[in-house]
Amino acid sequence: GLPGRVTIYEVGPRDGLQNEQAVVPAEVKAEFVTRLADAGLRTIETTSFVHPRWVPQLADAEQLLDILPRSPELRYPVLVPNERGLDRALANGVTEIAIFGSATETFARRNLNRTVDESLAMFAPVVERARAEGLWVRAYVSMVCGDPWEGDVPVEQVVSVASRMMDMGCSQLSLGDTIGVGTPGQVTALIEALAGAGIGTDRLAVHFHDTYGQALANTLAALRAGVTVVDSSAGGLGGCPYAESATGNLATEDLVWMLNGLGVETGVDLDGLAATSRWMADRLGRPSPSRVVQALSPG
Numbered sequence: 001g002l003p004g005r006v007t008i009y010e011v012g013p014r015d016g017l018q019n020e021q022a023v024v025p026a027e028v029k030a031e032f033v034t035r036l037a038d039a040g041l042r043t044i045e046t047t048s049f050v051h052p053r054w055v056p057q058l059a060d061a062e063q064l065l066d067i068l069p070r071s072p073e074l075r076y077p078v079l080v081p082n083e084r085g086l087d088r089a090l091a092n093g094v095t096e097i098a099i100f101g102s103a104t105e106t107f108a109r110r111n112l113n114r115t116v117d118e119s120l121a122m123f124a125p126v127v128e129r130a131r132a133e134g135l136w137v138r139a140y141v142s143m144v145c146g147d148p149w150e151g152d153v154p155v156e157q158v159v160s161v162a163s164r165m166m167d168m169g170c171s172q173l174s175l176g177d178t179i180g181v182g183t184p185g186q187v188t189a190l191i192e193a194l195a196g197a198g199i200g201t202d203r204l205a206v207h208f209h210d211t212y213g214q215a216l217a218n219t220l221a222a223l224r225a226g227v228t229v230v231d232s233s234a235g236g237l238g239g240c241p242y243a244e245s246a247t248g249n250l251a252t253e254d255l256v257w258m259l260n261g262l263g264v265e266t267g268v269d270l271d272g273l274a275a276t277s278r279w280m281a282d283r284l285g286r287p288s289p290s291r292v293v294q295a296l297s298p299g
């Protein structure tokens with residue numbers, strides 16, 4: 001069966017814009033987030049409190065949070081890699097954070113300048129302090145279906161890193177197929193293996209990239225396995241600056257089109273969302289890669 005409702009965790013402003021060549025002004029980002037909220041999205045990952053030299057596109061995190069309109073019904077999680085990032089997030093009134101680990105050594109090194117063990121040691125005090133402050137904490141694990149340098153990633157390796165992160169006290173685990181190589185059988189096997197390790201679908205989210213055109217098929221496999229939280233990026237923006245061959249995320253419009261057709265509720269107004277992605281594409285100077293945005297475009 002399928003869930004009656006899916007929660008869309010929108011990552012366009014963060015995962016999308018972190019990978020754009022152009023540095024988008026904070027005012028434009030704020031308008032983007034506001035338009036996404038107007039289209040019905042309720043959870044919008046807005047930015048990252050990472051080192052500004054590592055991701056210059058998100059160096060304006062403080063400025064953005066300062067001008068974003070707040071509302072009790074909107075959740076604005078941000079990425080936080082370390083205690084310095086947590087200090088910055090707390091100073092800016094953040095109430096939801098995400099730590100982001102890697103299933104592979106090479107990506108941990110390239111993305112976090114740490115081994116897997118060292119990165120987990122970096123996250124532990126972040127989660128402990130964040131929880132003591134009453135924050136909600138998500139854990140991402142990247143490269144869950146394959147790694148550009150290491151190739152296939154054994155399921156046990158993903159389960160091991162995920163379990164260590166969830167044991168720190170995170171509330172949600174997002175499975176990142178960072179480079180979009182995964183296929184539905186792999187997704188189902190991974191979700192089963194996690195359930196075997198005590199991480200049920202009630203705590204899972206899936207985060208697919210569409211590099212090989214598999215994102216929607218993988219999403220449907222995850223929904224059939226019981227997952228109800230899906231990450232996606234308006235207009236299919238994004239990738240990851242430290243992962244070779246990572247192209248855009250699953251487009252939120254493509255996801256909503258499929259879910260509308262299946263009768264699964266999302267609360268998202270597809271036309272309003274597609275108009276937002278066209279507006280953003282104009283700002284970025286290139287068309288949206290989303291098939292649904294293209295199909296819904298006038299003319």
Ligand code: HMG
Pocket residue numbers: 015018048049050051052054055081082084085086088100111112113140141142143175176177178207240241242
């Ligand atoms: P490092 O160079 O090892 O940092 O980077 P450090 O701990 O040695 O500190 C060096 C200096 O940086 C210090 O300053 C720190 O204060 C400062 P100094 O004392 O020399 O003057 N510093 C900071 N400044 C501001 N904010 C901070 C911060 N931390 C340290 N948070 C670090 C380690 C983790 C910081 C770095 O590697 C980093 O920022 N990495 C983030 C890269 C990133 O954001 N990548 C994209 C994420 S997307 C992803 O991972 C995949 C995902 O989308 C899911 C999927 O698709 O699968 C989530």
Ligand code: MG
Pocket residue numbers: 015176178207239240249
């Ligand atoms: Mg991503």
